[in-house]
Structures are given as C-alpha cells and as structure tokens.
Amino acid sequence: QKRRLRGAAAGLVLSLCLVVSCRAGKLLVIPADGSHWKGMKPLVEELGRRGNQVVVVIPEVSGSLGPSEHTITLTYPVPYTRTQLQTIQRANLDTIMASDTSNDISRMWSYYQTLTVLRNYTRNNCDSLLSNQDMMQTLREQRFDAILTDPFEPLGVIVGALLSLPAIYIHNGLPCGMDFEASQCPSPPSYTPGRFTHFTDHMTLRQRSVNFLWALLRPLACRYLYSDTTIPELMKKASLWLERNDFTFEFPRPLMPNMVMIGGMNFEEPNELPEVGMDRCVF
Helix, strand or coil, X not given: CHHHHHHHHHHHHHHHHHXXXXXXXXXXXXXXXXHHHHHHHHHHHHHHHCCCEEEEXXXXXXXXXXXXXXXXEEEECCCCCHHHHHHHHHHHHHHHHCCCCCCHHHHHHXXXXXXXXXXXXXXXXXXXXXXXXXXXXXXXXXXXXXXXXXXXXXXXXXXXXXXXXXEEEEECCCHHHHHHHHHCCCCCCCCCCCCCCCCCCCCCHHHHHHHHHXXXXXXXXXXXXXXXXXXXXXXXXXXXXEECCCCCCCCCCCCCCCEEECCCCCCCCCCCCCXXXXXXXXX
C-alpha cells in the first residue's frame, strides 16, 4: 500500500512539474494578403485560443486581412487607399487573365507579368512597415518567441531577421521556386514539373527540355522579384516549413526533414449526411 502511495505521489509531483514548466508562447504573425491569409487564419486563431499571445501585424488597407479571434492586431499605414488598391488589383488581374498561355513562350511572359505585379505590391508594404520606427520599436519590446509568416511576401522574412526570431513559414508554393532554393530541397527538373508549366510527371523530351530551361531561369526571376539576393539567404535559416499542400493533389517530390505537410487543415468539418428513408430511394 505504501509503495502505491509513493508511486502516486511521485506521479503527481512529476505532473505538477510538467504543468509548471509549460507556458504560453508569444508569437508574431505577419501574413500575406488574399487566399494566403484565409489558409493561415485558422491556425493563428487556434494558437491564440490555446493560450498563446499572438500578435498579428497587417497594413491598414488590404484586400482580405483583418482582425481575427483570440489575437492582438496591430496595423501600420500604407501609401494607398482601399479604392486605389482595388483599382490596381482589378487592372492587374485583367491583364494577367487576358494573357495568352497557349504556348511555352507566352506562359513565360505571363509569369513575368505576374512577378512584376507582386514585386510592386510587396515593395510598398515592406517600405511602409520597415520605415515605421514606432512600430518596429514596439515589436522589439515585445520579445517574441518566434515569427509565423507566409514568405510569399518577404516582409515577414525581413522582420524576423531584424528581430532575430526563429522563423516558421507556412505557404503553398512560392514565386520562382524560392521554396526549393531556400529550403535546399531537391527538385530535379527531369521528373518534377515546374509550376505554371502545365506539365505532368510524365513529360516528353521537349517538355523535359522546357522544364529544364525553367529551372535555369528561376534564379534570375528571384533576383528580379526580390531585387536583393539576401532574401534567399535569410529564408534558408527557417526553423520549420509548413506546406499547405498534399501529395493527393501535388506531384510527388522530395521533402526536407523540417518540412511538414498540412494540406487541408483549413477546411471546415463536413456536415453529416441526412438520413434518407428507403421509401425515398428510387432504383
């Protein structure tokens, strides 16, 4: 009986030590606009609901960014209004959608136009936050444990490096294959089709040649998009890559040890099917 009591007491003490050692973390979140935020928002809200202090930093004007549950939202001013943003986005979308993608050359030109649109938008946001000394000082004083960001826009990558924070990236593919270069993940063009090529994993000799050409042009596209070659170097220091895709929809490819597939985590639980009586069935 005494041994049982001692064992129970030891188990209770160990449990209390584990509870005391557990503490909520302080997480900085810098999301990307559009569908990127919709895929990231459920994770951010769940982290806040579980007791972590989550601070989300977003621009005052955006397409879909806004306050979320169980989080603290900080905003910084940007040099455009909502009307101007919507007008620019609509014009850019019309240009991209009207692009011819019937052949390899036209697809490359459409890809270049997309990079130009993204480059102009991300540069404005980067300049607005990084030049805001009050906001940057506030973020330094918070002493966050880590940063969660979508590297589709490099703002979070730069802020994480300035604050010397461990970086957690959540994404669903990056422009110009930046995710492969930064994570040093193998992506052999011999059988892994590049994004926007419309190829499958069963390529002809001509398609493999075009795919290889795309692989050679990717570093040049990255330099054009980010203008600063230090961005890929900063992204190589990521602690964890959360991949918002699944091999059910993606072609199989190698993964690095710090990559985790979380495809489908933002989908809502489906409702149960209603019961149907046999009298309603038609054979």
